Amino acid sequence: MITSEAEARTFIEGLGGQGAIEKLEALAAALREENERQNLVSRGSLEEVWVRHFADSAQLIPHVPRETKGAWFDLGSGAGFPGLVLAILRPNEPTVLIESRKRRIDWLEAMADNLALQNCVIEGKRLELVETRKAAVISARAFAPLPKLLNLSSRFSTVSTYWVLPKGRSAAQEVSELPRKTGKMFHVEQSQTDPEAGIVVGKGKIGTGK
Template sequence: MISNETDARSFIAGLGGAEAIAKLEVLAEDLRAENARQNLVSKGSLEEVWVRHFADSAQLIPHVPRETRGAWFDLGSGAGFPGLVLAILRPDEPTVLIESRKRRIEWLEAMARKLELANCEIEGKRLELADTRKAAVISARAFAPLPKLLSLSARFSTARTHWVLPKGRSAAQEVEELPRKQRKMFHVEHSITDDEAGIVVGQGKVEA
């Protein structure tokens, strides 16, 4: 388990090195400033931003095979977690952040420019209106109940698409309640930042 800011930094450094750490330090500073203007994240979580937001996002990467190539779609990106963190840690692969709220879109675009994330695309639309493209990986943090999430994002999936969906303590229950065919596609991995949380992991095309 990652339980403190020092361990979180070390974990992330192992994934992205010094350049990633430097960019995340900028993101942390700007997040605190922006959070005073709009409620991006809970105020209390800013005291543990490296654990609660950065490592919590970065832990999704080891659940995707290293040879995976192609766009990682982050649905309902909000404040940018996991999307911005993924873009920082995977600079050679495209990351598409889909977000519909105007002020969140402006925040994401501003940070992508400031952090020089050439691989990061912000698609400022409701998910239902987003362009249909095929995703190598799909993630979504606190976006929608699992059945609705899969229904909305099915058109982005292929037989090779990897799914990594942080679902908190409800993860196992949400998988269990899926239709049988979908249920066989997914399993739950334990979060390394919250011992009560789980991550729904799977691979394949979801039928809408």
């Protein structure tokens, strides 16, 4: 379990090296400043930004095989977690951040530009309006209940798509309530940053996804 800011930094450096640490330090500073203008994250969480937001996002990466190539779709990116962190830690693969709120879109675009994240694409629109294309990985943090999330994003999935969905305390219950065929695709992994939280992990095509 990652419980301190120092542990979080060490964990992240192991995934992305010192270059990632430097970009995340810049992101943390910008986040604190912007949070005075709009409520991107809870004020209290900024005291543990490396655990609560950076490591919490980065922990999704080990659940996806390293050889996986292609776009990682992050649904409802909000303040950029996990999307911006994923783009920083996976600089050679595209990361698509989908967000519909104007001020959040402006923030994400500014950060992608300021941090020189050339692999980061901001889709500033509702998920229903995003052009259908294949996703290698799909993530979503506090986006929607699991059945709705899977329904809305099914058209981006293929038999090779990985799903990594932080779901807090409700993870196991939400998986258990899925239709049997769909539920068999998923299992729950323990969060490394919250002893009471789980991550729904799976692979495959949902519904009519091509």
